[in-house]
Amino acid sequence: MDEERTHAFENAIQNTVKAGDIVVDAGTGSGILALFSARAGAEKVYGIEIDEASAALARKSVQANPDGKKIEVVVADARSFTLPAAADVVTMELMDTGLISEQQAVVMNALRKGGVIDSHTKLIPSKVVCAAELVSYDFDFYGFHMPLVMQARNNGVDARVTNYFSEKTPYQNVDFSDIVETLVKSRVTITPTKDGEVNAIRLTTQTFLTSEITVWGTSDMNMPVVIPIKPIQVKVGENVNVLIQYEMGKGFENFSLIVE
Ligand SMILES: C[S@@+](CC[C@H](N)C(=O)[O-])C[C@H]1O[C@@H](n2cnc3c(N)ncnc32)[C@H](O)[C@@H]1O
Structure with missing residues (x-):
């Protein structure tokens, strides 16, 4: 695991997520960012993962940890994921240099257009x-x-x-x-x-x-x-x-x- 990257996300999530928050982790992969949010006090975390095999791994990590019961792993394209109300925090690591190849900007835009992100939603990264x-x-x-x-x-x-x-x-x-x-x-x-x-x-x-x-x-x-x-x-x-x-x-x- 990329320790420098993952510790930086851990600190950012710890400083941002408050008790009772609703969090969306778009592209949850192993589920690690969702687990950080659950540990930071989120009431509910949606871990959205497009790839079924990765989602199955995320479910294993989630089930192996007590904080995991606050996490729901959803197999979906995050671009079409919606919620009844905007999330308090969105975490997302779909990045590459210059955002040239990966979908970070595209998924952020889709979540904003779909109402998952509104003006109160805190974004990691910002x-x-x-x-x-x-x-x-x-x-x-x-x-x-x-x-x-x-x-x-x-x-x-x-x-x-x-x-x-x-x-x-x-x-x-x-x-x-x-x-x-x-x-x-x-x-x-x-x-x-x-x-x-x-x-x-x-x-x-x-x-x-x-x-x-x-x-x-x-x-x-x-x-x-x-x-x-x-x-x-x-x-x-x-x-x-x-x-x-x-x-x-x-x-x-x-x-x-x-x-x-
Ligand atoms: C770089 S990994 C990050 C995994 C994890 N969030 C972390 O930080 O360790 C990106 C993940 O996003 C998933 N992904 C890519 N595009 C997606 C999309 N449009 N909707 C949902 N998941 C997506 C990939 O399958 C992959 O598991």
């Missing part, structure tokens, strides 16, 4: 910030040059970053407190901090579980992603403009990054 930075990267593997999108667990892509040429520069703030615009079309100006050859953009994401509890990439959530570009020479004092476009939840087939 927002994410997507960032880009200039790097040089070693794309050579076993004697072959492979300039491909690089993603790996345990922040594994970073082992091949040979130099960092800028700070992390935000290109998209995703605030879940309202309907999220899932279409990203962001022109970001990145300021080089040193001279040299840049051949990739490293994407990272900061997750605000609450305003105080934030995490960048952990071993399994929002790990850095490296996007190859045509090599450019950068100089301190000469900004680099990058246009990043995609639709959240649609994956890299639908992603484009252009250095202007």
Whole structure:
């Protein structure tokens, strides 16, 4: 289990869920976030899971713990889940870097449109910030040059970053407190901090579980992603403009990054 991610959620849930709350955990998986909410005092927790096999595992975890009797595991697509009244808290971890491939924004929007989220509902996470930075990267593997999108667990892509040429520069703030615009079309100006050859953009994401509890990439959530570009020479004092476009939840087939 990804301890850094899971402890951060545990703390956020402990600080947010109050006695008597109704909680929805969308994409409950193992049921761990639902169990944290039950332990924090929720009266009822709905653990929504689209995959029957995962839901069966969640039920086992729930049944093995006394707090579990407050949890109902529901096999459903969270996008079509409804309740008679809005939940007090919604927890959800359907995230990947930049929300490029996973359904976090899409499911948040559907729960808001369906009335499960209203203006009083506390959200964990409450927002994410997507960032880009200039790097040089070693794309050579076993004697072959492979300039491909690089993603790996345990922040594994970073082992091949040979130099960092800028700070992390935000290109998209995703605030879940309202309907999220899932279409990203962001022109970001990145300021080089040193001279040299840049051949990739490293994407990272900061997750605000609450305003105080934030995490960048952990071993399994929002790990850095490296996007190859045509090599450019950068100089301190000469900004680099990058246009990043995609639709959240649609994956890299639908992603484009252009250095202007
Ligand atoms: C990254 S896992 C998180 C599991 C657990 N919440 C945790 O934090 O450990 C995401 C889970 O969401 C489920 N999921 C993905 N899309 C879903 C949807 N539209 N509705 C319900 N569950 C979904 C997946 O099957 C998977 O079990």
